[in-house]
Amino acid sequence: MARLGSIHPSPCGTTLVVLAIMVLALPAVAQERREPSPPGVTDSVIQRGSVVFRGSARCDVCHGADARGTEDGPDLTDDKWLRGEGTFDQILERVLYGTPRRDAKTGKPMPMRGWEPVSGDDARAVAAYVWSLSRQRAP
Numbered sequence: 531m532a533r534l535g536s537i538h539p540s541p542c543g544t545t546l547v548v549l550a551i552m553v554l555a556l557p558a559v560a561q562e563r564r565e566p567s568p569p570g571v572t573d574s575v576i577q578r579g580s581v582v583f584r585g586s587a588r589c590d591v592c593h594g595a596d597a598r599g600t601e602d603g604p605d606l607t608d609d610k611w612l613r614g615e616g617t618f619d620q621i622l623e624r625v626l627y628g629t630p631r632r633d634a635k636t637g638k639p640m641p642m643r644g645w646e647p648v649s650g651d652d653a654r655a656v657a658a659y660v661w662s663l664s665r666q667r668a669p
C-alpha cells in the first residue's frame with residue numbers, strides 16, 4: 531500500500547500564504563494615507579453632489595462638466611485654490627456665499643448657491659463632491 535505524503539506544509543506553501551496576506555493588506559495601508567473625510571462627507575453624499583453639480587445647481591456652466599474649469603470659472607480638480615487651502619468648510623462657504631465681482635480674483639463673479647440656487651443639503655453635497663475631486667480624483 532502506498533504511504534501517504536507528509537502532512538507538514540511545505541516551505542513553499544508557507545511563503546505563498548505570507549505573500550497573500552501582504553497583498554491583501556496593501557489596500558488598507560494605501561487607505562490610511564488618504565486624508566480622512568470631513569464629518570458628513572460620505573460616498574453617497576459625494577455621489578449626490580456630482581449629480582447636483584451638473585444638475586440643479588449648474589456649476590458645470592462655469593466650471594465645466596468635468597470641473598476642470600472654463601473661461602468663466604476656475605479648475606476645481608487641482609490642489610491650487612484662489613483662497614484658503616480647499617478645506618471642506620472653505621469650499622462650502624464659497625458655494626453658500628459665492629464671490630461678488632468686487633472681491634473676485636479672476637475678475638469674474640460667482641453666484642451664491644449655483645446658477646439655480648440649491649437647498650442647504652444640496653450645497654453640502656456639492657461641496658463634498660468638489661472636496662473629493664482634489665483628494666482622490668473621484669467619480
Ligand code: HEC
Nearest residue numbers: 587589592602603611612613634635636638639640644645
Ligand atoms: C456664473 C459662473 C459660476 C457658477 C454657476 C459657479 N461658479 Fe464657482 N466660481 C466662479 C468663479 C468666477 C470663481 C472664482 C471667483 C474669484 O475670482 O474669486 C469661482 C470659484 C469657485 C470656488 C473656489 C475656487 C478656488 O480656487 O478658490 C469653488 C469651490 C466653486 N467656485 C465651486 C462652485 C460650485 C460647487 C458651484 C455650483 C454650486 C459653482 N461654483 C457655480 C464661477 C461660477
